[in-house]
Amino acid sequence: MSTDVPVAVQPVPRGGLGRMVGRRVVDWLPALVVFVGLVALWQGLIVWLHVQQFLLPKPTSIATTFWTDKSELWHAGWYTFQEALGGFALGSGFAILVALVLARWRPLATALLPYAVAANAIPIIAFAPITNQWFGGGLTKSSKIAIAAVLCFFPVLVNTLRGLTSVRPQDLELMRSYAAGNVEIFRRVRIPTALPFIFAGLKVATVLAMIGAVVGEYFGGALNAIGVLILSRSRVFQFNEAWAGVLVVCLFGLALYIAVALIERLALRWVPSTSE
Amino acid sequence: MSVVEISRVSKQFGQTTALQGIDLEIGEREFVSLIGPSGCGKSTLLRIIGDLIEPSSGTVVVNGKSARQARNDRDYGIVFQDPVLYDWRTVAKNVALPLEMARWSRQKRNERVRRMLELVELQGFENHRPWQLSGGMQQRVSIARALSFDPALLLMDEPFGALDEMTRERLNIELLKIWEASGSTIVFVTHSITEAVFLSTRVVVMSPRPGQISELIPVDLPQPRTAATREAPSFFELVTHVREALHLGHDLDRAAPVTQEAKA
């Protein structure tokens, strides 16, 4: 009877928010301790070694600025976040569509994929000044959305395509035995198999979207954008403000990443690894 | 009318001749077991019957039509050597898959799934994921799925190979009951001589390199088969007969003698 002992018979775990991110609050304690330790070390070194303010401000002064300027910072961050989000949605959505087409007509993928991989290696950020000019002289949101979208496109495309084509042969054989058509095979097998890959691509894309939007703004953007704010404050040596801006960028980027990770947990509750 | 007519079927995988000159006719309501050492082409023959691969030469006629047509008409229920369950579906949904594809109503589906899971004794596991089950339980889900839509022809590739002896014997009896009640025809691959004799109306003994049929052994044990069948003298005679046929196939090949239950 030993072969019949279930490996794990508890139902798929459901739980609070903490569970869904895959860890309980207690599991975050070590990371939290490291964070506090590093910030304290940073603060301590600056005080003891008398590091100049323009080289690296104290965490406490950054925090103070962050608090006093919070309204301006959050508004600027939100403005840029909208650009990043737009680019993320546009680039990822288009990438998934293209991947579906390429997976359906495989010769097309064979012909185009080498270029997609090569294009993936191009530092697209280098085109930011040019795309800024393409889209209304650089002050518009759309130019940043375009850069973010292009940045997001390739990782999502490559991952989705790999997911759609990495179906186990026996999974297809079962479908074949039911005389399933192509659409049905896509719906019932290829897309579920691809979902973990798609989410891996999307998580990479969240980070790239924020980078694309902010760097795009470094080459010219609206005055109330966080990239412009960071640039202008560091030009006039207001490093506390500049660092506080960087902090805001980090927080928005992290928020987008966590949002996608949460959706992943919800959508992929069936994946063995998501519930220990 | 015969359900399966295989004539002069050969299958080549590159240099390997997996099957050569297979002729086999399977009648309605027959229970035919394919037995033979690993690599003699049992799975390949089953796949050719089910039109999952095409023969290099020869023809297969199923229910008076081509194997392709039979597959498109969903005449087959197939139990693969591996369970082949979809992780993104619960156990119940895996069993319901062929029913969904045949457009059964939700209510009929649920009713049937419940009955099938009862049959393979997996009540209470409806909402589990396949990876939460042991290998034997997974295989039972796959059996429930194949039986769920009353296919005219059941193709089973070592379905009970991963099960413990007790579950195996119980499911043997269950399978015979289903076979009797449903009127389906079954082609069954196994490594176990006793299982082949106990279940079948005919045992097809195969030998390797190249995969060939070396003997057809009719099993005339009375129906229905019960636990007592296993203790009848005629049962032992048939088991011996099959064992000798297996050894003969092997000796001709001048390979090492096989043990009773040739293992993969």
Ligand SMILES: Nc1ncnc2c1ncn2[C@@H]1O[C@H](COP(=O)(O)OP(=O)(O)O)[C@@H](O)[C@H]1O
């Ligand atoms: N897809 C394949 N490609 C190449 N060789 C194969 C393939 N499937 C089976 N074979 C070969 O054909 C022979 C018969 O295999 P199989 O039908 O799986 O044997 P059995 O099920 O009796 O163990 C083996 O030599 C195997 O290596």
Ligand SMILES: [Mg+2]
């Ligand atoms: Mg096999």
